[in-house]
Amino acid sequence: MKLYIKNMVCNRCILVIENLVKDSGFHVIKTELGEVEIMEELNPEQIKLIESKLKPLGFNLIGNRKAQIIEKIKTSIIKLIHHSEEAPNINLSAYLTNLVNYDYNYISNIFSETEGKPIEKFYITQKIEKAKELLVYDELSLSQIADKLNYSSVAYLSSQFKKMTGLTPSHFKKIKEKKRNSLDYL
Known part of the structure; x- marks a missing residue:
């Protein structure tokens, strides 16, 4: 099961989230900016438990698919700019379309509606x-x-x-x- 988490912006965030999930008794498969994949399928009570531990640390679970897409876009751009050694010499629209598997016009529109600014900004x-x-x-x-x-x-x-x-x-x-x-x- 994947949990999508808002406000993960650095490697320290990854470590904090991974430890929090492990300390809650779950087995982490993979953690990266914006998401953590765990072995177990969580019931609503377990999800609330994790969410209650995330909030005091400034993180939030994202349940809505559109919000998950937006967070994936944001964390991918942050990773590209702040955590990559190479110059970000890419076609941004092609990169994001490939990343989230949705048409660029669709993701651009939902990003602008939600964030109040275009992806490019x-x-x-x-x-x-x-x-x-x-x-x-x-x-x-x-x-x-x-x-x-x-x-x-x-x-x-x-x-x-x-x-x-x-x-x-x-x-x-x-x-x-x-x-x-x-x-x-x-």
Whole structure:
């Protein structure tokens, strides 16, 4: 049986969920962002037990098929941008269609209806969040960050960055450096 779980965004979440399910007496087959597969078929009481343990940790079970699709889309994009070493050089619509086995127009419509923004905007938001993270780490140049996130140019990354944050990447980096330096004096 697969349980679909909302708000899993990192490897630590996978570990927490896996341990929670095991500690509840169930056998985990596989855990990944957004879902855990267990050997047992759960009855409604067992599902409520797991749900009651998830909620205090900020997770929720997803029972609705549309919500499961949306969560799979979100976790797949997060995994692609934040947990992959390779540049996300893909056709997003083909990637997601293949992943969830539904027509892209269908998944795009339900995503927009539920989330209030198109899939592409969520994807761009995640890329900009990753760019912000990489800027703060200060290990890569802006050109290297653009390459890593598969932007066609630094100018295009800068344009999207400014559109999403209101700041240029260099201004963002200066602000973060000032905050970090001021914390060093505390």
